[in-house]
Amino acid sequence: MISFDDLIMAKARKGDSNAWKHIYQSCEKPMYSLALRMVGDKALAEDMVQDAFIKVMDKIGQYRSDSSFWWWVRTILVNHCISFLRKNNRWVHQEEAEIESRIQELGEQPEIMHEKQLIKVLERLPEQAQRVVYLYVVEGMTHKEIAELFGKTQSFSKTLLSRSLSQLRSWINTTH
Amino acid sequence: MKHQQISETDIIELARQNRFKDTIPESVRASEDSRQLYLEHKALFETITEQTQLAPEGDIWQRIELKREVAQHKRKNRRIMWGLSAIAASLLMVVGLQWNAMTEATNLQNQIQANILQSQHLEKVLLSNQSNVTVSFATQANISQELLEIDEALQKAYLNNESQQQILKLWESRVRILLESLTQEEEQSDLVTI
Incomplete structure (x- = not known):
């Protein structure tokens, strides 16, 4: 959990460059x-981080100290990524059935068994499925929060997660 | 002892919460199947977390600092230019008042008027350029300072009823500074990229 003491935050609110560097x-x-999980490209991910952090610095006056700083930063970053993807027609609106079908197909691809790292198998999942997995597992977002983000139902989040985890576990059990 | 059934969804959630902890919650110990499912998911989640945490290759902080510095400098320059425009506008009011007091137009007055119009035009171009171009910060600060000094001299000249020739000289200086500024912008915009 990322958090900073009051002194660092007070200095950052006053525009102290060293405080901001520490936070960054x-x-x-x-x-x-x-x-990177949201946009799928390293250079683009760096741009997203750059732009989102500048927004964090510009909007620090709006941050309430009684809420989680990381939650606030993450919201800005995720919204920025989704906004970018939408503007560039990359926020693909696939039907749940279509995504499930693609996840299912993953298990039928023999080359999957040659993947040495779990991350490589994860990256073969449909983009929306990767995002759901990451947001749930690593970011600890609830299905309700994920559903709101995607403009979908909680069932969408739960089903995608379940299917994806099933494939990932299947890969682990087969190769290890 | 009765064992409470725990759903797969709850097992998965517990596995997520207990990543990297040596914890097997009481509720999943109820059955060997639950326990196995919990441990498998916990291991999976730990691997996903470890393998997805990556550091960027570029120096993003340097880019953030540079972008902020450019944005701050542009805002400062815009404030200075708007300030100068305000002074120029008040100068025009003074000029207008004095013009009405003249009984006939003179050659000097025509030249002053021409310089005033050219100055206004160049300022508009400069302001418009500054939103698109990154130029030397020191250069822009110097030019803004020079304009400020000229405008203060012009205000004094009008208020003290100095000679038309003196006033013309000052307006010509103002136009010259604006022209130099535009020329420098064009030269430097080719050199700087972000």
């Missing part, structure tokens, strides 16, 4: 990792 360094890896 703590947020960089989780921000980049999340952005």
Whole structure:
């Protein structure tokens, strides 16, 4: 959980560059990792982090100290990524059945068994499925929160997660 | 002892919450199947978390600092230029008042008027350019300072009823500074990229 003491935050609110650098360094890896799962491209993920963190700095006056700083930063970052993907027609609206079908097909691809790393198998999942898995497992978002983000039902989030985890577990059991 | 059935959804959620902890909650110990499912998911989630945490390759903080510095400088320059425009506008009011007091137009007055119009036009171009172009910060600050000084001199000249020739000289200086500024912007915009 990322959090900062009152002194750092007070300095950051006053525009102290060193305080901001300290905050950024703590947020960089989780921000980049999340952005990468959302947009699927390293260079683009770096741009997302850059733009989102500038928004964090510009909007620090709106941050309430009684709420989680990481939750606030993450909201800005995720919204920024989704906005970008929508503008560039990359926020694909696939039907749940179609995504499930693609997940199912993954298990039928023999080359999957040659993948050495779980991350490579994860990256073969449909983009929306990857995002659901990451947001649930790593970010600890609830199905309700994920559903709101995607403009879908909680059932969508639960089903996608269940199907994806099933494939990932199947890969682990077969190869290890 | 009765064992409470725990759903797969709840087992998965417990496995997620207990990533990297040596914890097997009481509720999943109820059956060997629950326990096995819990441990499998916990291991899976730990691997997903470990393998997805990556650091960027580029120096993003440096890019953030540079972008903020450029944005702040542009905002400062816009404030200075708007300030200068306000002074120029008040100058025009003074000029207008004095013009009405003249009984006939003179050559000097025509030249002053021409310089005032050219100055207004160049300022508009400069303001419009500054939203698109990144140029040397020191250069822009110097030019803004020069304009400020000229405008203060012009205000004094009008208020103290100085000679038309003196006033013309000051307006010509103002136009010259704006022209130099535009020329420098064009030269430097080719050199700087972000």
